[in-house]
């Protein structure tokens with residue numbers, strides 16, 4: 421083989437290796453679709469906390485205490501505790517930070533596409549005395565909830581993994597109640613350059629949030645690679661009272677209110693279409709997603 425062909429083959433190999441490194445390592449499958457992201461997080465779930473090394477004091481300062489203060493302002497003795505939704509909860513970082521700071525002043529639904537990440541969250545929450553957090557294996561792009569139901573909606577370090585981050589952000593705002601709080605993050609710095617189409621400029625992010633119902637938006641530097649975003653939704657009308665977490669649910673396919681199903685397992689079903697959520701080993705999972713959501717290690 422001529423020398424130039426060897427060189428071309430070598431250059432092609434290096435380019436392919438770099439492309440794979442970017443697709444699988446640097447961007448964690450973000451451009452290969454939610455199924456790949458979920459598979460990678462299922463594999464990494466047991467190592468996630470060791471990699472991230474969260475500091476409890478920092479978590480309380482930036483997340484737990486500000487959110488607990490906000491929730492305290494939303495709580496009234498005449499009403500049941502407000503609802504918090506953490507989307508892409510991972511191993512339960514935000515629920516744990518808020519519960520440690522608020523001493524149970526809210527009810528929490530924690531959603532993630534990775535069942536293995538949720539299994540880690542489940543263990544930690546139970547071990548620290550909060551077994552009542554509702555854990556839901558579901559995709560974030562179409563949340564199975566009615567409009568305007570949550571006093572706080574959070575989504576940390578995850579928008580960049582979604583195929584359409586702006587649409588995902590609008591979907592998060594949809595379920596925030598009037599006067600409620602959205603807490604999210606936006607990649608910045610060197611990492612942002614590796615994620616074209618998945619990050620926002622600060623101006624674009626503020627404009628997007630305002631044009632979809634946020635009355636006030638605060639974007640602050642947080643970590644080397646993330647801004648932290650607090651946005652309060654315009655206060656129009658009173659939030660509705662919800663007794664049980666299943667009252668929050670709406671079918672993500674047709675928007676009907678699901679009903680409790682009879683049978684050996686606890687389940688809710690859409691009366692109009694095929695959508696169904698079932699409780700298995702403490703984890704709510706959509707029937708159609710269950711196969712693709714199984715942890716790789718189980």
Ligand SMILES: C[S@@+](CC[C@H](N)C(=O)[O-])C[C@H]1O[C@@H](n2cnc3c(N)ncnc32)[C@H](O)[C@@H]1O
Pocket residue numbers: 454457458461507508509510511512513514531532533534537558559560561575576577578581582
């Ligand atoms: C970097 S982790 C962040 C976890 C947690 N919020 C934290 O700050 O530690 C990203 C999480 O997003 C989840 N995720 C990615 N894409 C998702 C999607 N489309 N729907 C739901 N969860 C998703 C992953 O499974 C993973 O748990």
Ligand SMILES: [Zn+2]
Pocket residue numbers: 671672673674675676690691692693694695
């Ligand atoms: Zn339906």
